Amino acid sequence: MDIFYDLLPYLIGLLIIGIVYLIIYVVREGVKEKDWYLQSFLSKEDTVSQFFFLFSVFFLGITISAFNKDLGDPLSWRTILLFTSIVGVVIAYYFKVIYTLTVSLIGLAAWWGLQAAEWAQGKDIKGAALFTGLLFIVTIFYLLGRAHEKEIKFKRVSIVYSMLGLIPITGALSTLSTGFGLKILEEITKGSSFFSSWEITFFLFVFIAFIIGLLIYTLNKKLIFKQEALIICLLTLLFVIIALLPEQTIFLKTQDYFLYYRDVDLSKIGIFWATILKYFSFN
Amino acid sequence: MENQTIVEYIQRSLTQGKSKEEIYKELLSQGCSIDVIQDAFDQIVTKEEKEDTQKRTIRIIVTIGAILVGVGIFSFIAANWQEMTKIMKVLIIVIAMIASYTGGWFLREKWHYEKTGEALLLLGAIIYGAGIFLIAQMFHIRGNWPDGFILWMMGTIVMAFAAESFSLFYLAIPVGIAAIIGYPSGILKAFGGYNPFLLTSSFLLLVATIVTFIAGWLMKKRIPPELKEFY
Numbered sequence: 321m322d323i324f325y326d327l328l329p330y331l332i333g334l335l336i337i338g339i340v341y342l343i344i345y346v347v348r349e350g351v352k353e354k355d356w357y358l359q360s361f362l363s364k365e366d367t368v369s370q371f372f373f374l375f376s377v378f379f380l381g382i383t384i385s386a387f388n389k390d391l392g393d394p395l396s397w398r399t400i401l402l403f404t405s406i407v408g409v410v411i412a413y414y415f416k417v418i419y420t421l422t423v424s425l426i427g428l429a430a431w432w433g434l435q436a437a438e439w440a441q442g443k444d445i446k447g448a449a450l451f452t453g454l455l456f457i458v459t460i461f462y463l464l465g466r467a468h469e470k471e472i473k474f475k476r477v478s479i480v481y482s483m484l485g486l487i488p489i490t491g492a493l494s495t496l497s498t499g500f501g502l503k504i505l506e507e508i509t510k511g512s513s514f515f516s517s518w519e520i521t522f523f524l525f526v527f528i529a530f531i532i533g534l535l536i537y538t539l540n541k542k543l544i545f546k547q548e549a550l551i552i553c554l555l556t557l558l559f560v561i562i563a564l565l566p567e568q569t570i571f572l573k574t575q576d577y578f579l580y581y582r583d584v585d586l587s588k589i590g591i592f593w594a595t596i597l598k599y600f601s602f603n
Numbered sequence: 604m605e606n607q608t609i610v611e612y613i614q615r616s617l618t619q620g621k622s623k624e625e626i627y628k629e630l631l632s633q634g635c636s637i638d639v640i641q642d643a644f645d646q647i648v649t650k651e652e653k654e655d656t657q658k659r660t661i662r663i664i665v666t667i668g669a670i671l672v673g674v675g676i677f678s679f680i681a682a683n684w685q686e687m688t689k690i691m692k693v694l695i696i697v698i699a700m701i702a703s704y705t706g707g708w709f710l711r712e713k714w715h716y717e718k719t720g721e722a723l724l725l726l727g728a729i730i731y732g733a734g735i736f737l738i739a740q741m742f743h744i745r746g747n748w749p750d751g752f753i754l755w756m757m758g759t760i761v762m763a764f765a766a767e768s769f770s771l772f773y774l775a776i777p778v779g780i781a782a783i784i785g786y787p788s789g790i791l792k793a794f795g796g797y798n799p800f801l802l803t804s805s806f807l808l809l810v811a812t813i814v815t816f817i818a819g820w821l822m823k824k825r826i827p828p829e830l831k832e833f834y
Contacts, residue, residue: 365826368772372760372819375779379812382786386805415823 373417377408377424398438402431418476425484429457432523439519447507449514449524452563455492456527459556461485463534466543489555493601501597502590505562506570514563524563531556558600568593609635609643617647689741696734703727708766725770728759732778749785750804752778753811760818772822779815 361367381404388395408424411417436450462485468478495501514520535552538544570590586594609630616626623644630640680695687695704727711720732755738744739751756778763771 363826364769365822368769368776369819369822369826371776371779372815372822375756375783376812376816376819378783379808379815382783383805383808383812386808390805415819417819 369415370417370419373411373415373420374423377404377411377420380404380407398431398435401427401434405431413477416473416477418480421477421480422484425461425480429454432457436520436523439517440514443516444511445514445516445520446509446511448505448509448565449517449520449563451492451508452559453520453524453527455489455559456524456531456556458485458488459552459559460527460530460534462489463531463538463544463552466538467534467541469543470541490601493597497594497597497601502570502586502594505593506568509562509565509568511567528556528560555600558596606639606643606646609639610646613640613643613647692741693738696730696737700727700730700734703730704762704766721768721770724762724766724768725774728762728771728774731755731758731762747785749782750807752782752785753807756782757811757814760814764818764821782811 361370381400384395384400384404385397388397388400405424405427408420408427412421412424433450433454436453439445440450461481465478465480465482465485468474468481496505514524531552535544535549539546539549568589569587570593612630613626616629627637627640631637684692703723707720707723707725707727709720710716710723714720732751735751735754739746756775759771759775759778763769763775
């Protein structure tokens with residue numbers, strides 16, 4: 321589980337890069353004259369109101385934390401994060417404020433990652449389960465982005481979901497296909513199965529059910545191409561396989577003069593995974 | 604027709620709202636050549652540019668002068684700040700703030716100097732914010748520094764609604780960001796045993812949540828009707 325905490329700064333960094341990319345994309349790229357309404361700010365009033373709603377959500381979280389401290393910490397900070405994120409999503413949907421939505425969705429994903437790490441404490445559950453759970457969440461975001469595309473008032477919401485789905489998946493696959501990423505894959509497959517924790521198992525099955533449900537919905541409404549749906553199915557399958565993998569020896573090891581093991585070259589399994597991950601990251 | 608007469612005729616016609624094409628047609632029908640007409644138009648443009656340059660120069664000199672006077676006043680106050688009594692300091696801050704707001708309002712609403720008026724309203728809000736921290740320092744008020752930014756943000760929001768000034772809303776945004784950044788860094792230290800909320804009123808945070816939510820809601824209601832379909 322330590323590997324998860326070691327990876328957390330990189331995951332957060334990826335998310336921040338994703339948000340910046342989202343902002344740049346929405347503001348500058350692909351916004352043609354007829355699509356002007358897809359800009360992040362439509363008017364001065366919209367600019368100001370988006371920021372103030374975002375502040376209100378942040379202050380809500382801080383206020384609950386302060387009252388929590390005054391009352392002797394009855395709630396964990398993860399619960400406060402979850403509650404604040406849910407309120408943020410509700411506000412974002414009601415008022416169509418995309419920055420609050422972005423931050424709230426990231427908050428929800430962060431809650432799951434942190435809470436799952438808490439559930440895995442003491443049970444030595446492999447990090448692959450948490451990694452897969454997060455990938456399921458961003459896949460759900462991508463499908464929700466497609467599902468929201470129909471109505472004009474949800475177009476900007478759709479872009480937020482799509483970007484929050486696309487960028488982490490692309491980033492994760494690209495990272496995993498590198499030497500560093502393969503090393504991470506080797507580490508996160510160490511440990512016991514996620515079935516040791518009923519909470520993690522429950523959520524992973526719920527996520528899979530959501531993905532299947534959203535795929536069926538978007539295919540029925542013709543909001544997604546068949547090839548796209550197939551790729552999402554294959555990706556989901558890949559993520560499931562990663563979660564169920566036994567410990568992998570991706571790198572051949574040798575003992576050096578100081579009796580430390582160091583990686584020499586890819587094993588057969590390592591070559592297999594490198595090929596699969598390179599294929600998915602390029603496609 | 605003499606050149607000067609043509610220039611005056613063109614100026615009169617432009618003031619009456621006639622287009623360039625109409626003026627050209629009229630002068631051509633009176634026997635003027637295209638070169639003469641074009642020359643007259645060029646003279647008018649050159650004259651206007653000179654006047655604009657003069658006005659701009661005067662504006663720059665006056666602005667520099669105002670800044671230097673302002674710097675002089677601030678230098679005088681700063682040099683004598685330690686010797687002033689607390690009452691005097693508070694009075695200077697309050698009077699400067701009220702003078703800025705009042706001047707800004709008069710300039711904008713009564714004399715229609717919108718940009719200068721907005722600038723003074725902004726100055727008033729900045730003096731308000733600076734005043735919060737100065738008064739806290741003068742009276743040794745113990746508190747978390749993000750609280751000062753929250754108070755500054757809330758006061759600026761209220762003033763922005765009262766004065767209908769977007770520049771004040773735009774000021775409130777980075778001030779709010781400063782307040783928000785301040786709290787998590789304190790909360791992170793909580794893992795080391797430090798209580799980030801020891802000196803903070805929880806009710807101030809609750810009020811900040813409510814004020815920012817209401818501000819966002821009220822601004823949302825003001826969105827132009829033609830954009831309503833996107834919400």
